[in-house]
Structures are given as structure tokens and as C-alpha cells.
């Protein structure tokens with residue numbers, strides 16, 4: 072089997088993206104790794120952190136050598152202005168977006184087998200005038216995918232979301248039979264094909280407190296969620312619930328399931344992050360490309376200090392390699 076080529080974006084350059092890339096690439100990986108970003112950002116941050124990185128600027132993406140610990144191979148992309156660690160600068164937002172376009176398109180074109188994304192700052196990207204709610208939606212748009220699913224996985228559990236980056240006030244209206252069906256089907260399919268679950272068991276959260284308390288605390292379970300889950304069951308999906316989200320995250324339920332399906336971002340992710348922050352991976356399902364990411368944000372307070380953990384990035388790279396190898400085997 073040939074080693075996969077994994078692209079890694081630089082993330083928000085004023086955040087911990089460069090720090091964790093430099094840290095993680097000190098380790099060994101069974102792949103060819105290409106960082107897409109500005110070589111100057113990485114050499115300056117390596118100097119500030121005292122990391123002995125060998126920075127190689129690539130002039131071609133052909134005949135890449137396997138990853139060597141400590142070597143950072145960079146496909147150069149020009150920065151807007153000099154970076155000050157910890158201070159956002161909207162002049163560098165187009166650079167961040169360009170690294171996402173290059174890597175996403177490179178995966179679609181078969182130049183890369185997967186893309187791994189360190190964190191970006193959604194707010195500063197929106198200041199360019201482009202509405203950027205997340206990598207998940209960015210790659211959905213780039214790949215023209217009808218439905219994507221955000222799933223985070225730690226040692227303890229997998230959690231997928233019906234809705235991604237929506238204001239709380241818009242969530243109930245976004246949980247329609249159509250959305251729930253397409254998300255559940257995409258999750259079921261990818262758990263089978265990408266994660267080797269023969270008959271995926273999905274544990275579904277209710278939306279309202281106590282899953283609506285028989286309609287006394289909200290009607291979405293009765294009007295939308297229960298009938299839609301029944302329809303999906305008749306297609307052969309194994310779905311448990313909807314269960315009240317406050318008591319679903321306990322061992323006796325989790326050990327019976329391959330994944331939890333939460334209705335919204337802050338219903339599922341705080342539990343997962345409490346159980347494994349720093350060592351979990353974020354995977355976008357439903358794309359024609361493989362994309363993994365870290366479980367944390369830009370941590371501007373830690374950029375350039377040497378205090379940022381690169382644990383989640385290592386897990387994200389390992390997951391991308393495994394998924395790329397599995398995809399190669401299935402051809």
C-alpha cells in the first residue's frame with residue numbers, strides 16, 4: 072500500500088495553529104505530510120518556541136518523501152501581513168481562506184488524500200465580508216455536498232450533530248424531518264463505510280428538557296423527531312431514542328451505541344470535550360473528501376507560549392491517515 076499524502080492547513084496564524092503543527096510534526100507518522108501555509112510564519116514561530124524544525128519549502132507536490140520527525144514540508148501560500156502571535160489581523164484572513172481552498176480542491180483533484188485543519192478564527196474570517204461559520208460548511212460548499220455531518224470522537228464516545236453552527240434561537244426550526252433524515256442517513260452510511268460499524272447503533276437525543284415530557288415541555292419530539300426516527304427505522308437504521316439529553320450520556324447507554332446524535336452543538340460537544348478535551352478529533356462526514364480537525368479553537372492566549380497541547384492535532388492526523396488507508400483498500 073502506498074503512503075497517503077495528507078495536507079495540513081496552517082490555521083489562524085496568530086493562534087496556536089503554527090505551534091501545534093510544529094509540535095505534532097516532531098512525531099513520526101506513516102504518511103507524506105504537506106503543510107499549506109506561509110514558511111515565514113512557521114520558521115518565526117519555531118524560533119520563538121525553540122522547536123528544532125527543519126523547514127523545507129516545496130516547489131512541487133510530486134515525488135514527496137515520507138514524513139521525517141522534525142521536518143516540516145511547506146507548500147507556500149503568501150501571508151497578507153506579518154503575524155504577531157495572539158493578535159488577530161483581518162489582513163491575514165484571505166490567506167487562511169486560501170489555504171482551505173487549496174487543500175479542499177487538492178483533495179477533490181486527487182493531489183491530497185485527506186486534509187487536516189488546525190483551528191481558524193471564525194470571527195476574523197467573517198470580517199472579510201464572507202460569511203464563514205465553520206470549516207464544515209466551507210468544505211460542504213466547496214465540494215457541493217447536499218448534507219454534511221459534524222462528528223467528534225474521543226476515546227470514550229462519538230458525538231454527531233444534527234445542526235452545526237446556528238444561533239440557539241434558530242435550532243428548533245432547523246430540525247425538520249428532511250434534515251433529520253439526511254443527517255441520520257449520512258451518519259449511518261459513514262459509520263459503516265469509514266468506521267467499520269456493520270450495523271451502526273445511533274443513540275438520539277431529544278431537543279427539549281426531558282425529551283419534551285410527553286409534549287408538556289415542547290412538541291418537537293412528538294411532531295418531528297419520533298415520527299422521523301420511526302420512518303428511518305423502517306429503512307433499517309438502528310436508532311435508540313429520543314432520550315433526554317441530560318441522562319443519555321451515561322455508560323449503560325453509551326456502551327450500547329456506536330455514536331450519539333445530538334440535536335445541536337452545545338448539547339453534545341461539552342460532554343465529549345469534558346471527557347476528552349485535547350485528545351479528540353473532529354471529522355466531517357458526508358463529504359467526497361476526507362477532512363479531520365482538532366477539538367479546540369485558536370487559543371490566542373497561548374499562541375507562541377509553548378503551552379498549547381498538540382495532542383488533538385496528532386489524533387486528527389492519525390485519523391486522517393487511517394481513513395485514507397481504508398479508502399485506498401476499498402478501491
Ligand SMILES: NC(=O)C1=CN([C@@H]2O[C@H](COP(=O)(O)OP(=O)(O)OC[C@H]3O[C@@H](n4cnc5c(N)ncnc54)[C@H](O)[C@@H]3O)[C@@H](O)[C@H]2O)C=CC1
Nearest residue numbers: 189190191192193194364367368369370372373378379380
Ligand atoms: N476547528 C476550528 O477551526 C475551531 C475553531 N474555533 C474558533 O476558535 C476561536 C476561539 O474559541 P474559544 O471558544 O475561545 O475556544 P479555544 O479552544 O480556542 O479556547 C478555550 C480554552 O481552551 C484552551 N485551549 C484551547 N486549545 C488548547 C490546546 N491545544 N492546549 C491547551 N489549551 C487549549 C484555551 O487556552 C482556552 O482557555 C473562535 O473563533 C472559534 O470559532 C473553535 C473550535 C474549533
Ligand SMILES: NCC(=O)COP(=O)(O)O
Nearest residue numbers: 205206207208340353364
Ligand atoms: N466546536 C467545534 C467546531 O466548531 C469546529 O467547527 P469546524 O470549523 O470544524 O466546522
